[in-house]
Amino acid sequence: MxxxxxxxxxxxxxxxxxxxxNLYAAWAKDYESEFADQMDYVLPQKVAEIFVQIGxxxxxxxxxxxxxxxGQALLKLGIKSxxxxxxxxxxxxxxxxxKIYKNLFTADITQPIKTVNYTYQGIISSGTFTHGHVGPSAIENLLSIAQGGAYFALSVNKDHWLKKGFATQFKELNDKIDRLLLHEVLIYGDHSKVDHRNDLAIVVTFQKV
Ligand SMILES: C[S@@+](CC[C@H](N)C(=O)[O-])C[C@H]1O[C@@H](n2cnc3c(N)ncnc32)[C@H](O)[C@@H]1O
Structure with missing residues (x-):
């Protein structure tokens, strides 16, 4: 525990x-007040904006x-479902x-995803591909619940990207994805604490073939 x-x-x-x-069970109620607000965590907003920009x-x-x-950011940008x-x-x-989400699923994306009984035209992720969380092998599991032509915008902490070999994973997925682009963004805004102010993420965008 x-x-x-x-x-x-x-x-x-x-x-x-x-x-x-265990960590997120203990953090859930205070995650926004003690982390997102205090750190001026702007990454979810940036992922949503990039997703809409790529169409x-x-x-x-x-x-x-x-x-x-x-999801909140995406809804404000006009994505409804x-x-x-x-x-x-x-x-x-x-x-x-x-009340933003229609359906909510509990699943571990490092394993084949069995609890989701829909496929999607869009998949976004903010803050989950990072140190101590999820590595590049999960991307293949996400492709399995995406429709052909689906748009992806996934943030990956930049140091984690380098350490875990995300570039190699994307090369291996070459025949399953199209229009791969990397967008480098700051994770935190101007009001963040000094020691994380320059932390970077890569928002990787692509379409499923
Ligand atoms: C830093 S939080 C980001 C939450 C939200 N997207 C945001 O940007 O505020 C990381 C989230 O990833 C989830 N997570 C960690 N490992 C996971 C896994 N293997 N499968 C699915 N979700 C996972 C955690 O439960 C947590 O809610």
Whole structure:
């Protein structure tokens, strides 16, 4: 069980899927007030904007949706049909109360996804491909629940991208995806704490062939 107060540093140091479940069960209620607001966490907004800029349309699945920040941003940009998937039922409970998502699914994307009985025209993800969380092999699992031509916008922490070999994974997926683009963005805004102010993510966009 998680004994220390949840924090970004603790989240980055997680090692297993069960560690993730435990941390987010403990963090769900305070995640927005103690992390997103204090850190000026702008990544969900940026992922949503990039998804719309590349022509993304619904129905969309927000993967690692957490408390629903990316879904909220997407809804404000005019995308109406959005579902959520997350490992943590505690995070999804907070998201569910916002009434943004039509359907909410609990699933581990590092494994074949069996609990989702729909396919999507769009898949977004903010903050889930990062240290201590999810590596590149999960992308193939996401392709299995996407329709042909589906638009993807997935954020990947830049250091995690380099350490875990995301570029190699995308090369291997070459015949399954099209229009691959990398957009480098800051994860936190001007009001963030100094030690993370320059943290970068790559928002990788592509279409399923
Ligand atoms: C940093 S939070 C991001 C939440 C939200 N997208 C945001 O940007 O605020 C990471 C989320 O990924 C989820 N997660 C971690 N490992 C996962 C896995 N293997 N499968 C699905 N979701 C996972 C966590 O439960 C958590 O809600």
């Amino acid at each position: 998680i004994k220390k107060k949840p924090s970004l540093n603790l989240a980055y140091a997680l090692q297993t899927v069960q560690d993730n479940r 993304g349309i619904g129905p969309v699945l927000d993967v690692g949706a957490g408390t629903g920040l990316a 959005i579902d959520a998937l997350d490992l943590s039922s505690a995070m999804l409970e907070v998201a569910s109360n916002k």
